[in-house]
Amino acid sequence: MVGNIVGPTPPDIKEKCLHLCRDYLGGVWLNITVADIIVKRITGGLVNQLYYCGINEDKQTSDEKVPQEVSIRLYQNKLLINFNNKGYERLTDVIIAQLLSEKQLGPKIYGLFESGQIMKYYKHKRFRNEEQNNPKLVAELASKLARIHATDVPIRRTVCPVFNNYDMLYSDAMRLFDINLLVNECNCETLRDHNLSDELLWLRKTVDAVDSPIAFTHLDFRGGYDFGSAFADWGRLWDIEDTRIQFPTDNEIKPFVESYMKESVKIFGKEFTRDERNSLKNLIKEVKVFSLCGLMFYTLFTLKMNQSFNPDIPFDKKAVMQRTEYFYKNYYNLKERIIKENLLNKP
Numbered sequence: 001m002v003g004n005i006v007g008p009t010p011p012d013i014k015e016k017c018l019h020l021c022r023d024y025l026g027g028v029w030l031n032i033t034v035a036d037i038i039v040k041r042i043t044g045g046l047v048n049q050l051y052y053c054g055i056n057e058d059k060q061t062s063d064e065k066v067p068q069e070v071s072i073r074l075y076q077n078k079l080l081i082n083f084n085n086k087g088y089e090r091l092t093d094v095i096i097a098q099l100l101s102e103k104q105l106g107p108k109i110y111g112l113f114e115s116g117q118i119m120k121y122y123k124h125k126r127f128r129n130e131e132q133n134n135p136k137l138v139a140e141l142a143s144k145l146a147r148i149h150a151t152d153v154p155i156r157r158t159v160c161p162v163f164n165n166y167d168m169l170y171s172d173a174m175r176l177f178d179i180n181l182l183v184n185e186c187n188c189e190t191l192r193d194h195n196l197s198d199e200l201l202w203l204r205k206t207v208d209a210v211d212s213p214i215a216f217t218h219l220d221f222r223g224g225y226d227f228g229s230a231f232a233d234w235g236r237l238w239d240i241e242d243t244r245i246q247f248p249t250d251n252e253i254k255p256f257v258e259s260y261m262k263e264s265v266k267i268f269g270k271e272f273t274r275d276e277r278n279s280l281k282n283l284i285k286e287v288k289v290f291s292l293c294g295l296m297f298y299t300l301f302t303l304k305m306n307q308s309f310n311p312d313i314p315f316d317k318k319a320v321m322q323r324t325e326y327f328y329k330n331y332y333n334l335k336e337r338i339i340k341e342n343l344l345n346k347p
Helices: 013-024 026-031 093-103 134-147 162-176 177-185 189-193 196-210 224-231 252-266 280-304 317-340
Strands: 035-046 049-054 071-074 109-113 116-120
Touching: 013 035, 013 049, 013 071, 013 116, 049 280, 071 162, 093 109, 109 252, 134 224, 134 252, 134 317, 162 196, 177 189, 177 317, 189 317, 224 280, 252 280, 280 317
Parallel strands: none
Antiparallel strands: 035 049, 049 071, 071 116, 109 116
């Protein structure tokens, strides 16, 4: 499967991948040349680039101890500041990758190096509409997320960078562009009618009021954010760029949350359900509130965007502003639904 590819592929990528495989895998990789391997870009570009690297069939061996094909992740500059590790921003990534690999919650790790990782290659598909409509896969995803949230990791628990990074993206956008002028020129009605700075303050207060339990997540410690990352895109028609996001109904959210709760009870026992924050009603509220966070990130990221990530496509800020308006409009549609359902006034 090939996903969204952003940014150029290094011209010496085959040599680089072979060098890494020789260093970390050994075996047959020591006796082949770049002509004997296949390297394909799988996805990525903004934060990581992911490559498939495999040995041509005529050069493969029967040695099961040495993988004949792998995935190689090469780090790029992070979009968001890691306030946990200012000296080495990828330290947390390294720790998490190894822990989740050992717990079989992430890819098997063959090698960790300063600029990336070598991992087992898995044939895969993206988790999109077809998968979202498969109850078995939804339950499996929710169960694995519960196990990830329950993981005890040796990183700081007192820093959640989400809103610090939102503020940074907003400030950068205001510094780089005359946003008010662009909003008017591009007829961005939602951005014009609803002040984004005020909205950031409201969202921060709303998230704090939800009082989510501390849990490990892909953003270190803010468990509900994973719910939002998943459901902000749930049901999105990725092949139609300007479609309105149809946020899932409670009946569509419920099976995911119930599977998450079931797995959490297996891990923590009945103590999990004694915490009112872990009730079905409250977790569904978390899904909705943190989906606002996901949509806000897309809004701010596109607002700040000042270059094309594809060298073959000229940068057009006015076209990008239409994407900003699209995400902010969907953010506001969901906010109005949350308010209409009176969720924020319920315990």
